[in-house]
Amino acid sequence: MLEFLIAQIGQWLGEDIGASLAYISNGKHLAWYASVRYTLIAAVGGATCAVLFGLLGAALKQSSFLPFKWLGDFYTTIVRGVPDVLFILFFPLAFEKGVEYILAYVKCGAENVAATTGWPPCDAAQWYLSTGDYLVMACVSLGIVYGAFAANVIHGAMMAVSRGQLEAASAYGFTPRQVFWRFKVRQMWAYALPGLSNVWMLLLKATSLLSLLQIADIVQWAGRLGAANYFPRVGLVHPDWRWKYYLVLFLFFILMTMISERFFEALQRRASRGMAITGSN
Amino acid sequence: MFESLHQSAFIQDVIIFAKPALFNLYFALASIPAGFPFAVLLALGKASPNKWLALLSRGYIYAFRGSPLFIQFFMCYSIMLAMNQSLWKPWGIDHIVLHPLFLGPFVLVLNTSAYAAELFYGALKTVPKGEVEAAQAYGMSRWNVFRSVTWPHMLRLAWPAYSNEMVFLFHATTLVYFTLPVINEQKDLMNKATDLFERDYNVFLHFGVAALYFLLISILIFWVAGLIQKHLNSHITGDKVRLSFKPRYLR
Amino acid sequence: MYKLVLSAVLAVSLLVSSAMASESIRLCTEGAYPPYNYVDDNGKLAGFEVDLGNALCKKAGLTCEWVANEWDSIIPNLIAGNYDGILAGMSITDERRKTITFSDEYYPVAPSLYAAAAGNTIDLSALKGKKIGVQGATTQAAFAEKKYGADNTIVSFQSFDQSVADLMAGNIDLLLADGDPLIPVVEGSKGALVYVGDGESIGGGVAIGLRQKDIALADKLNAALTELKNDGTVDALIKKYFDKGPFYTN
Numbered sequence: 087m088l089e090f091l092i093a094q095i096g097q098w099l100g101e102d103i104g105a106s107l108a109y110i111s112n113g114k115h116l117a118w119y120a121s122v123r124y125t126l127i128a129a130v131g132g133a134t135c136a137v138l139f140g141l142l143g144a145a146l147k148q149s150s151f152l153p154f155k156w157l158g159d160f161y162t163t164i165v166r167g168v169p170d171v172l173f174i175l176f177f178p179l180a181f182e183k184g185v186e187y188i189l190a191y192v193k194c195g196a197e198n199v200a201a202t203t204g205w206p207p208c209d210a211a212q213w214y215l216s217t218g219d220y221l222v223m224a225c226v227s228l229g230i231v232y233g234a235f236a237a238n239v240i241h242g243a244m245m246a247v248s249r250g251q252l253e254a255a256s257a258y259g260f261t262p263r264q265v266f267w268r269f270k271v272r273q274m275w276a277y278a279l280p281g282l283s284n285v286w287m288l289l290l291k292a293t294s295l296l297s298l299l300q301i302a303d304i305v306q307w308a309g310r311l312g313a314a315n316y317f318p319r320v321g322l323v324h325p326d327w328r329w330k331y332y333l334v335l336f337l338f339f340i341l342m343t344m345i346s347e348r349f350f351e352a353l354q355r356r357a358s359r360g361m362a363i364t365g366s367n
Numbered sequence: 368m369f370e371s372l373h374q375s376a377f378i379q380d381v382i383i384f385a386k387p388a389l390f391n392l393y394f395a396l397a398s399i400p401a402g403f404p405f406a407v408l409l410a411l412g413k414a415s416p417n418k419w420l421a422l423l424s425r426g427y428i429y430a431f432r433g434s435p436l437f438i439q440f441f442m443c444y445s446i447m448l449a450m451n452q453s454l455w456k457p458w459g460i461d462h463i464v465l466h467p468l469f470l471g472p473f474v475l476v477l478n479t480s481a482y483a484a485e486l487f488y489g490a491l492k493t494v495p496k497g498e499v500e501a502a503q504a505y506g507m508s509r510w511n512v513f514r515s516v517t518w519p520h521m522l523r524l525a526w527p528a529y530s531n532e533m534v535f536l537f538h539a540t541t542l543v544y545f546t547l548p549v550i551n552e553q554k555d556l557m558n559k560a561t562d563l564f565e566r567d568y569n570v571f572l573h574f575g576v577a578a579l580y581f582l583l584i585s586i587l588i589f590w591v592a593g594l595i596q597k598h599l600n601s602h603i604t605g606d607k608v609r610l611s612f613k614p615r616y617l618r
Numbered sequence: 619m620y621k622l623v624l625s626a627v628l629a630v631s632l633l634v635s636s637a638m639a640s641e642s643i644r645l646c647t648e649g650a651y652p653p654y655n656y657v658d659d660n661g662k663l664a665g666f667e668v669d670l671g672n673a674l675c676k677k678a679g680l681t682c683e684w685v686a687n688e689w690d691s692i693i694p695n696l697i698a699g700n701y702d703g704i705l706a707g708m709s710i711t712d713e714r715r716k717t718i719t720f721s722d723e724y725y726p727v728a729p730s731l732y733a734a735a736a737g738n739t740i741d742l743s744a745l746k747g748k749k750i751g752v753q754g755a756t757t758q759a760a761f762a763e764k765k766y767g768a769d770n771t772i773v774s775f776q777s778f779d780q781s782v783a784d785l786m787a788g789n790i791d792l793l794l795a796d797g798d799p800l801i802p803v804v805e806g807s808k809g810a811l812v813y814v815g816d817g818e819s820i821g822g823g824v825a826i827g828l829r830q831k832d833i834a835l836a837d838k839l840n841a842a843l844t845e846l847k848n849d850g851t852v853d854a855l856i857k858k859y860f861d862k863g864p865f866y867t868n
Binding site for chain 2: 691693694697698751754767771772773774775776780783784787788789
Binding site: 162164166167168170171172175176179180183234238285287288291292294295308309326328329333335336343 | 542557568585
């Protein structure tokens, strides 16, 4: 069906354009377009994790119990002081090792684990990581890294909610729990959104690093498709075209940024309804 | 026994990583002297009354802030490579242009200047109109107004955010050798960490020491930036600068 | 912390379920090294090694699944257990034998070749101040480093594609690479590239890389490989993809 359609359009546009159309819609290229799903899953999954880690981090930072507060500050400081690439490479490796260690204890017993020197300690503890597993780990790593950023934004936003509002609410007889959820958190979003939008943009750009975790994402496919081919069996013989493919990715991410901006503007309008801060109405 | 063995492995790593850390530091330090003036020019361009200049600067800043550095690296390298035969070779500069020690900072400059320009632009918008008008009323030339009113105000206001940007830039140097070829033994912290990891699979030790280097150098950058900030604000307050880590979580 | 425990439990249950469906193995290739392995127009892994791997699995009664992995982390990820075997044009070397083991070879030793831009006169016996490109973590990289590293600049690339791109663009003076992927490049360059010298014999034949403790799997694959060599299947695949010998039967 698709091939027929392309042939028709090709005839209508002329032979050269028809050939290029057929080329950019062959299986290889379709696989490239389809690999966008990894980027989107990682972005959405990573953002969800980041908000969860962010709320957790903000709660820790606000805690009156000092060790919790230190833990929150430690988390955000370490993550901010270390490049995101390092975390994204480190976390899946460390997590895999941790899981295999636990597995080794469960399946092979402590004596066997202590006796072996290699890795993993026993065969049964081998964890075969598939693309799906890597994707989940990429989401968690992105969540940890940008959760620290989100924690700071959320912490700041909670501090920005005016104390008077909360006092008024409790004066009206709302319980502390109601005051927290219905007033503090509800109003917090309006203050946090600009910052969270910035965190989302950073996270979106960080999804370009998925190929470092052996996920065949848009970046890896672009490199493969653009690489020069001198071998007719492999497909169309062409010189090095990578810069064209990377240019497409460059534009793709700019487009994603534009869409995100529109989305967050709409969200901001929604969140600040009825609030006396700039950006309302 | 185990403890001392572990300690020596740690110290060994600290020694091994010292040279690779210099490469990351080099990439960041080489990018700042070019990135800073370029960012100022971009910010002035974006604020310029000239419509085309403003549009061009705005577009540049948007594009380079809106796309990942990882892709900018790949793109710039492949474009530079494609222009080698027609431009760099005839000019005799191909050995410089395509060298990671040049191309790395080059791409980092393109990237960081867009982020920094946005910060400077934000600061420019807050320069009090009255001060500029007063200076003009004194008969100052446009250059003099810029030098004595706009520039100090902009710099003082944007500095905390700019010091933050320098730390982001330093972290971004990790991407250089993920995208550009490695010449001889010129390896950076991430190269070295993955190299060592592939030998003994001790992920916590090698990545941990690399992370420690990043953390310490980040703190150092904040400290130096703090000293400069103190100098910029010397006429306002005399606050003391300690070796501190006060990052922003925005870029 | 709770999340970590939860995911660990999840991982355990996944593992148990995957262990039950045993007799299935995962093979890994790079997908950027034609004719050994590449991605075809349909976006699927293809090439000499993919066909050979499938034939081997059929013969040995194994269910095989293919994974693509970048070259520079292909051995670490084998050891970490992301897959069970590597078929990626990997030559047997003593250096690699320290960390992994190999099956019998499935493609004989082929010489590594030098290529340079036409008109760029290069004297291999007196190489000085040249930029020599290699793919990082290959036998050629180790060889070039040892032989020419003192007087020349060794440039290591992440992939074979990238090294060819830099040679074509004139960023390196000389490329040392495996002959089989390099031959179609030089021939397809329409005279832009030429061979330099006769090449070098580096490393052993090409074989399947396996974890050192997987002796049972190595035996199984070797038995199947011997059969395929004897009945001419391997030779037919060599003929199909390389269009020339050497062959295992006559």
